[in-house]
Amino acid sequence: MADAAFAIRLLQADDYAGWLPLWRDYNAFYGRVGVSALPEEVDRETWRRLLAPAEPVHGLAAVADGALLGIAHLLYHRSTIQIQDSAYLQDLYVAPTARGGGIARALLLAAAERARGDGAAMLYWRTASDNHTARRLYDQVAELADAVIYRQVL
Template sequence: MQPNTGLDIRPLTPADRSAWDPLWKAYLDFYDHVLAPDVTDLTWSRFIDPAEPMGALGAWSDGALTGICHHVLHRSTWAAGTYCYLEDLFTAPEARGTGVGRALIEATAVAAREAGAEKLYWQTHQDNASARALYDRVARHEGFLVYERPLT
């Protein structure tokens, strides 16, 4: 596929919910994760609440939402300012390889910088070779492993 230069990257608005839902579901399916509908609703409400330290960007091409990217701003014990965690990044299968993922990462970096964040970081599964190929071009892997312990 050719790079998509006609992308419109912008924050998602309440009117974008119906376009976001299928990509969110596809992202959860990709990671074989089931999420309760009320958690999805809460997540969406956080994206559109200006008091929340969360944001959602969308990549639009020819009027269709082709990618989504969610981020969280948070304090750090290692910095006076904030960090930005890119929590979710998903490109519709038919738009992969067209620059959507890279454009969303770059737009998230701009949003993070404008919010005063000192660092943008994210994680992915070690087996996600296509995503890692992109990530290796736009960032560096610091060698850390992620451990997770459910608390419920």
């Protein structure tokens, strides 16, 4: 599957059945909310937001032969250090059976193109420090920021 031709496009309403397993696998990979899943209402609301024109969240899909192979979610937000919005690549995931064929790189490039076209000044993302496979790619396409992330669950 890694050598199959694929296309990158915006997520569409009829992609839900292909998006949901990728979304759930992605969240399980990062250990979000237990081991396997976020609550179903989070899945449904995330999907609604991805398709709603008024939301600052947008989704991309890598597709081959009608099947979704990978997804990327962009979130636009204001900044205090620039006039233009920033684009946060909140999620990027490629199905394990489709890895190694350039899908992650293509999703990153498409996300940057989309953000640039939408007037964003910067695209940024984060990953786990031990996600060495992804980081090899990220080191090729972006600058590693010197930042430490703190979070406080509310």
